[in-house]
Amino acid sequence: MSLLASIPTPILAQAEEPASANSAIGWVVFAVVLIGFGVAVVLNMRRGRKEVGAELELAANRRPYISDEELEGRKLDRTLGFGLVLLAIVGVALPLYWLGEPGRQEGAVETFNEQFIGRGQELYEVGAQCVNCHGPNGVGGAAQTSLLNDRGEFVDTINWQAPALNTVLYRYSAEEVYDILQYGRQQSPMAAWGSKGGGPLTDQQLWNIIDYLETIQLPADEVRAAVDKELADTCAPDDLGKCTLPEAKFATVGEAMFNMGLYTGFAGGAYSCGRCHTAGWSWGDPGQAGGGGLGPSLTNGATVRQFPTFQSQVDFITQGAVTGKAYGAYGQAGDGTMPGFGLNPNAEEEGSLMKPDQVMYTEAQIRAVVEYERGL
Ligand code: HEC
Ligand code: HEC
Incomplete structure (x- = not known):
């Protein structure tokens, strides 16, 4: 079959990005300046034409200027004061701006x-x-x-x-x-x-x-608590990892983890292996456990041949398949579809919100699932 x-692919409601308000304002200012400049030129030319021949009387440098007393007194003081104020503004504002710059960039x-x-x-x-x-x-x-x-x-x-x-x-x-x-x-x-x-x-x-x-x-402790609760509800494992619930559909922690969410829909099966390694698992009609689906079949000792030692299989489940990297005895370079269950691949990334303790399975859970797989 x-x-x-x-x-069913949802229809995308994609909105056009609105033109930025800043660029709109920029264009308006530019238009105002351009028109203003044009008006000024026209006015200037018209005034100039009227006054043809009157340059001698009208020229600015021909009009008497203020007296020396005033020039060297109040006017000088005002000009110097003005310069001082500007200098102070530059002297204070630039360092302030400089101080604020890292914060502005962070912002x-x-x-x-x-x-x-x-x-x-x-x-x-x-x-x-x-x-x-x-x-x-x-x-x-x-x-x-x-x-x-x-x-x-x-x-x-x-x-x-x-x-x-x-x-x-x-x-x-x-x-x-x-x-x-x-x-x-x-x-x-x-x-x-x-x-x-x-x-x-x-x-x-x-x-x-x-x-x-x-x-x-989710924070790591929330994930641990949720997985523990699901294990308790569906298996109630004893110290040896055997399920004790009389109605449990699984025999061991390893089998319960492999199928986590199969009958309960817990986390959409995110913690399970069966959703990729057992056909029909994802819609509640599982075929042979580990018989293969999106991921390869793990039955008839397949994983024992692939991973000659228990530990090498634990390492593989811990890290998952790395895109383009071969694994095990004869595993072709994977495409990164097989997730890692004991290592957080994003924790070391710069600026990442992820932490190294944010992992899918504890080490004990990985060992339990490997034990289960090696018996398939
Ligand atoms: C029509 C339903 C549907 C929609 C819509 C959908 N997905 Fe999925 N997605 C699924 C199913 C089902 C799977 C599991 C497929 C499988 O069994 O391998 C999946 C798998 C995934 C996975 C892989 C997770 C894993 O652990 O294997 C990611 C990541 C993902 N989806 C992200 C998204 C994002 C982001 C969007 C929106 C852009 C999206 N999906 C939209 C149904 C959907
Ligand atoms: C999202 C799908 C997916 C999930 C979930 C998943 N696997 Fe896999 N697995 C794969 C794929 C695909 C491969 C093949 C390698 C690759 O291309 O990444 C693989 C390969 C393997 C192999 C190597 C098999 C071989 O013979 O080459 C083992 C063992 C394995 N997975 C165990 C597990 C266990 C244990 C879990 C749960 C803890 C699990 N997988 C969960 C998709 C998945």
Whole structure:
């Protein structure tokens, strides 16, 4: 059965940028000055023509000027005083301006950042309607879509889990998120949004969205608490990592993590592995666990062959696939789709709001899931 679904793409409500008010005012001032200059020239020429021949009497230097007494007294004082005031203004204002300059630059950067974040939020909520599938503030949700068979015939209407984005920068670098937005996810309701992938948004708009996403990433302790609660509700693990709930659908912490959100919709499956490695997982109809979907099959000892040692597999899950870098014994260079679960790729970035403790899984959880995978 083909998983290809018809994808409802929201219509973009893209507003034209209004011409900046500053440039409008600039043009008005320019027009006033130009007209004023023209008027002055015309008036001057007309006056000059009337007074032809009268230059001798009218010339400024032929009129008697004020007396020496006044010239060297009040007038001189006034001129010198005026000069002093100007000097004081320059002497005080320039250092003041200089002192304020770093603050002004910071303010400008901040204003730009706020503008970018605001535009990103607008796109997320209105312009591109990411909110419809990924939920308000990126809490996760679902996309209603049609399941088609190999011949493209309608099979069923399904709800395809859309992962929470309020931890997306825990697991993907900003560049990887950019690539996902640019090209979308093939054979899923996640469309290509960037112009390079045939979508409606410019690079600038994609980066604005990522700027916005950065501001909605959850604090690490909230994530830990939410995952712990989900584990307690669906598994209630004992000290050995076995599930103790009588009605638990999973046997171990590893299996529960691999499938986190499968029956509950928790965070749109963002913490799970099954959404990529088990066909049908995302719409609640999972096939063979780890049998392969967007990600490769992990069954029949596939991961033991790929990662001869337990630790090398732990390292891979911790970091995820790095775009263009080969992994394991025979892993081809990945495209960065496999997220990292134990390292925050954005924490070291300059100016990033992300912290190194903002990671998807604890080390113990990674080990539990690796143990589960190696038995698939
Ligand atoms: C029609 C519903 C829909 C819309 C609209 C939508 N997405 Fe998605 N998105 C999805 C689904 C479903 C997935 C998961 C696809 C899969 O199973 O691989 C996804 C995946 C993603 C991912 C990858 C997350 C991960 O952890 O794998 C990112 C990032 C993302 N979307 C961001 C966005 C942004 C930003 C927008 C708005 C520009 C958006 N999406 C609009 C449905 C949608
Ligand atoms: C968003 C989709 C996605 C999620 C979620 C995901 N993976 Fe993957 N995984 C992939 C893809 C795609 C690859 C192939 C490498 C690549 O191109 O990035 C992969 C590769 C792997 C491999 C190597 C398999 C091989 O034989 O080459 C292992 C092991 C693995 N993933 C385990 C996990 C575990 C464990 C989790 C959950 C903690 C997980 N994956 C979550 C997409 C995903």
